[in-house]
Amino acid sequence: MSDHxxxxxxxxxxxxxxxxxxxxxxxxxxxxxxxxxxxxxxARCESAEDVAAALTAARARGLDVSVRGGGHNFAGNAVxxxxxxxxxxxxxxxxxxxxxxxxxxxxxxxxxxxxxxxQEHGLAVPAGTVSHTGxxxxxxxxxxxxxxxxxxxxxxxxxxAQVVLADGRVVEASLESRPELFWALRGxxxxxGVVTEFRFALHPVGPMVxxxxxxWPAEQxxxxxxxxxxxxxxxxxxxxxxxxxGLNAPPAPFVPQEHxxxxxxxxxxxxxxxxxDHADVVxxxxxxLPPLFDVVTPMPYTALQSMLDDAAPPGILAxxxxxxxxxxxxxxxxxxxxxxxxxxxxxxxxxxxxMDGAYxxxxxDATAFGGLRRPGFMVNFxxxxxxxxxxxxxxxxxxxxxxxxxxxxxxxxSYVNFMVEPDQERIVAAYGADKYRRLAKIKAEYDPENVxxxxxxxxxxx
Numbered sequence: 001m002s003d004h005x006x007x008x009x010x011x012x013x014x015x016x017x018x019x020x021x022x023x024x025x026x027x028x029x030x031x032x033x034x035x036x037x038x039x040x041x042x043a044r045c046e047s048a049e050d051v052a053a054a055l056t057a058a059r060a061r062g063l064d065v066s067v068r069g070g071g072h073n074f075a076g077n078a079v080x081x082x083x084x085x086x087x088x089x090x091x092x093x094x095x096x097x098x099x100x101x102x103x104x105x106x107x108x109x110x111x112x113x114x115x116x117x118x119q120e121h122g123l124a125v126p127a128g129t130v131s132h133t134g135x136x137x138x139x140x141x142x143x144x145x146x147x148x149x150x151x152x153x154x155x156x157x158x159x160x161a162q163v164v165l166a167d168g169r170v171v172e173a174s175l176e177s178r179p180e181l182f183w184a185l186r187g188x189x190x191x192x193g194v195v196t197e198f199r200f201a202l203h204p205v206g207p208m209v210x211x212x213x214x215x216w217p218a219e220q221x222x223x224x225x226x227x228x229x230x231x232x233x234x235x236x237x238x239x240x241x242x243x244x245x246g247l248n249a250p251p252a253p254f255v256p257q258e259h260x261x262x263x264x265x266x267x268x269x270x271x272x273x274x275x276x277d278h279a280d281v282v283x284x285x286x287x288x289l290p291p292l293f294d295v296v297t298p299m300p301y302t303a304l305q306s307m308l309d310d311a312a313p314p315g316i317l318a319x320x321x322x323x324x325x326x327x328x329x330x331x332x333x334x335x336x337x338x339x340x341x342x343x344x345x346x347x348x349x350x351x352x353x354x355m356d357g358a359y360x361x362x363x364x365d366a367t368a369f370g371g372l373r374r375p376g377f378m379v380n381f382x383x384x385x386x387x388x389x390x391x392x393x394x395x396x397x398x399x400x401x402x403x404x405x406x407x408x409x410x411x412x413x414s415y416v417n418f419m420v421e422p423d424q425e426r427i428v429a430a431y432g433a434d435k436y437r438r439l440a441k442i443k444a445e446y447d448p449e450n451v452x453x454x455x456x457x458x459x460x461x462x
Contacts, residue, residue: 009043011053014090017042027087028079030068031132033315034391035076039066039085048196051086052168055194058084059166059451066454067194070110070134074320075420077190080454086194088136096121101202102159107195109135114200115305124205124301126151129242131306132314139198140189141417141456142369144378146240146270146304147205149357155186155369156362157201163193166451170196184442187368188416188431190455191439192446206301210271210278214291215249218263221337227289228267229328231281232354238273239281243352245379246340250310254295261346264292265337270304311347312384317391319383321402322418323409326376328352332408336379339401344393347384350401352377368439370416370430370456378415379405416456427456437461 009016017027018041027042040063043054058065061084068078068087079085088108094117095104101123105114112131118124126147128138135154143154151157160174163181171193173182184192216224225245232241244266251260267285271278275298282296299307312318325332340350356375364373371378381401383394406412413429416422428436440461443450448460 009053009057012043012050012057014044014046014050017044028085029315030071030073030076030078031312031314031316032074032076032318034317034319035079037076037079037081039079039081039083042068042079042085042087044087044090046090048162048164048170051088051164051194051196052170054084054086055164055166055451056168064454065451067190067452069108069136070132070138072130072133073137074318074418077454083454088194088196091196094118096123096202098123103198103200103202105135105198105200107136107197111135111138111305112302115302118202119205119207119300119302121202122204122207123202125157125200125202126154127305128154129305129308130312131302131309135198136195137190137417140185140187140195142187142371142415144353144355144359146242147203147272148359149235149240149354150237150272151203152358152362153369154200155189155367156358157203158186159199159201161185161189161195161199162197163195165193166447166449180442181446184368184439187370188439188456188458191443191452191458193452205272208298209301209304210275210296211299211304211307212269212271212278212282212294212296213266214282214285214294215247215255215259215266216264216289217292218265218341220289221265221340222333223289224265225328225333225336226330227285228265229333231285231288232267232269235269235281235354236273236277237357238271239278240270240272241354242268243354244268245336245350245352246343247349248346249293256293259293262292263341265340316347317385317388319391319395319398320380320418320420321398322378322380322414323402323405324355324371324376324378324411324414325405325409326374328377329408332405335404335408339397339404342400343383343397345383345385345390347386348382348394348397349384351380351382353380364432365435368431368435370413370427372410376410378418380415380418419456422456424459427458430456
């Protein structure tokens with residue numbers, strides 16, 4: 001059956017998988033094991049021309065379209081039920097030009113692919129913090145991580161994109177070519193087409209960087225979070241930080257065995273400057289409030305990029321929400337400390353990302369990013385559970401935690417990549433009314449039939 005379907009998708013050179021194929025369940029599986037979506041067809045593309053052929057066939061057959069890059073979206077948007085899934089997972093090539101400090105990255109590449117290729121030349125682009133995340137979805141919604149204070153979001157470093165539009169046209173978008181589409185791609189990109197190649201500007205990074213992880217027990221929650229808050233406020237641009245609220249100490253070799261799975265709070269500080277500067281920051285934190293344990297070590301940049309992978313293993317059951325905060329006030333700290341102790345799964349926690357430095361250098365209206373470019377924090381409430389029972393318990397915990405922090409948030413909007421159930425009110429709140437209206441006009445030009453709608457959806461302007 002697959003061979004027959006492939007033959008009628010004119011110009012398609014990849015493979016089409018259906019429920020009749022023995023590997024269908026493997027092909028449709030995504031990172032979140034709680035997702036059990038059954039697409040009608042999975043078109044495993046090998047080129048932009050394959051993507052165009054698949055989109056044309058989907059429209060001709062009246063099929064919904066979903067797009068799979070890394071398959072890491074919590075909501076399972078990559079493999080929508082009864083859709084034709086445009087699967088880019090075989091398109092993972094990354095080519096680096098070290099002279100111009102540019103990377104050409106195919107749409108199905110993972111962060112691990114991008115980092116490995118760029119680090120061969122001592123270069124990197126800001127990306128996420130879990131290496132099996134897809135480059136495409138991350139970048140089109142924003143993309144932040146350890147390098148964001150120094151170099152901004154992933155999308156801030158996007159130079160151009162090759163895009164297959166809903167009608168099958170393959171176009172280039174950049175500041176010089178289709179600038180309105182390029183503006184929209186940077187922050188709301190999943191709404192406008194399938195990006196088959198990203199071109200990124202790169203920065204000298206590594207190969208060795210500094211990492212410091214400090215962990216405090218749950219009973220010191222308020223004091224620890226206040227101490228971390230004061231420390232990260234003083235960090236220079238060549239350091240990135242992640243607050244791990246409600247983290248259970250991992251059963252890792254660097255954690256004393258008696259503290260394995262102990263509940264508490266941690267901060268990870270990544271340093272891209274000198275080892276001495278990094279040590280000064282860590283030592284000051286130790287003196288202010290001695291941690292239960294810590295680990296401070298140089299490591300390859302690629303190891304830093306993958307150190308959190310075990311906290312989000314493929315196949316785990318997951319749910320999330322998020323909010324933007326301007327400050328970690330004492331009231332916010334009290335809520336964080338209280339609700340972090342109410343989770344059930346040892347893998348669930350609330351990562352808090354610092355949004356400052358180079359992130360704030362870009363004007364709010366310079367891109368379509370769903371968030372303000374002023375200093376602040378992104379709180380991600382992450383249910384990560386090994387069993388359905390723990391998934392149900394911590395899904396409820398996420399919703400209660402989110403509701404408790406909502407009075408302190410900027411609004412109901414959040415980072416669009418963290419929206420599992422994106423209702424219209426929260427989507428408009430994320431972008432703001434003016435930006436949303438501009439996006440809707442661009443949507444009407446490039447995707448008037450709303451083919452790309454399984455996302456934080458921008459509805460075409462009427």
